[in-house]
Amino acid sequence: MRNESLEELLYVKNLKTNFYTDKGTIKAVDGVSFRIYKGKALGLMGETGSGKTTVAFSILRLIPHLFEITPRLMSTKVISKGEIVEGQIFFKGRDLLKLSEDEIRRLRGREISMIFQNPIAAMHPLMMIGYQIGEPVDAHERMKWNRIRQIVFDYLGRVEIADAKKRYSHDPHSFSGGEGQRIMIAMALICDPSLLIADEPTSSLDALVQRQILELIKRLKKEFDLSMLLMTHNLGVIAESSDHVGVMYAGKIVEYGDVTTIFKRPAHPYTKGLLNSVMKFKGIPGSPPDPYNLPAGCRFHPRCRYAKDICNKKQPENLEIEPGHFVACSRVHEISLN
Numbered sequence: 001m002r003n004e005s006l007e008e009l010l011y012v013k014n015l016k017t018n019f020y021t022d023k024g025t026i027k028a029v030d031g032v033s034f035r036i037y038k039g040k041a042l043g044l045m046g047e048t049g050s051g052k053t054t055v056a057f058s059i060l061r062l063i064p065h066l067f068e069i070t071p072r073l074m075s076t077k078v079i080s081k082g083e084i085v086e087g088q089i090f091f092k093g094r095d096l097l098k099l100s101e102d103e104i105r106r107l108r109g110r111e112i113s114m115i116f117q118n119p120i121a122a123m124h125p126l127m128m129i130g131y132q133i134g135e136p137v138d139a140h141e142r143m144k145w146n147r148i149r150q151i152v153f154d155y156l157g158r159v160e161i162a163d164a165k166k167r168y169s170h171d172p173h174s175f176s177g178g179e180g181q182r183i184m185i186a187m188a189l190i191c192d193p194s195l196l197i198a199d200e201p202t203s204s205l206d207a208l209v210q211r212q213i214l215e216l217i218k219r220l221k222k223e224f225d226l227s228m229l230l231m232t233h234n235l236g237v238i239a240e241s242s243d244h245v246g247v248m249y250a251g252k253i254v255e256y257g258d259v260t261t262i263f264k265r266p267a268h269p270y271t272k273g274l275l276n277s278v279m280k281f282k283g284i285p286g287s288p289p290d291p292y293n294l295p296a297g298c299r300f301h302p303r304c305r306y307a308k309d310i311c312n313k314k315q316p317e318n319l320e321i322e323p324g325h326f327v328a329c330s331r332v333h334e335i336s337l338n
Contacts, residue, residue, distance in 0.1 A: 015087035043242030130168035
């Protein structure tokens, strides 16, 4: 999956991230590898629960522990513990998994930024948005707040928030969903990062606002010469905004290639099913697997009409079927998907 002619910014190698619960272990990300190049965008697409967001949080080393709090008993209980169990994440040549907490904290928000799902909910509800946007600058740069305020005004203008100076002091709930996403984008870009991670950046917005946000992201990507990791189940967003695409299913990348190849010549049955669900309104039969009880062999085989005995016995290798086009399917050379 390497392009020698481009400058590599991020290399994720054999990443494995687990969550441990009372019910068992969830292999949320299981052997994922990909590269992102300077000025290019990689789109990760797949159904909800495929592991896209866990990849993002693994890069930022923000894999969560979930707690259950019982106020009456004044007690807390860990109900899910997340852990990166294997792999390497090279950013500008440094393995992020080997950095200290202080070192990774200095990278977050400065070198690598993230746009979260549900932007209004991701912000502090009682803190004015101007301070929240300027907080990354305050954390990473020695600068007086009067200067930071002017930078915030500039970035609010760049993301096309009207009356920036007036609305600087408003709280998040004074803004619409689309405005909230613009504020989140300003917050992510204000320290001029090298890599922007966008997790479902248009999922909660209506069609017109989705289009506006998508055009804004594309314009800012070019303006800032950004590299991007874009995660969404919206195939239109992937098609318009990505240079390369990784298709995720049950914690694995099952197909990878440039965006034209993936959309015009899909080779994995799951990829074809995703495209047909949008273009032909033909859904994929069955449901994603139980994360506590993943199928043996190919994880997609219970839903695949091309499955044979080998599919439920052997985990498929990642095969390069044409230059730069990789597919994890044992029968990819035998089946016709047209």
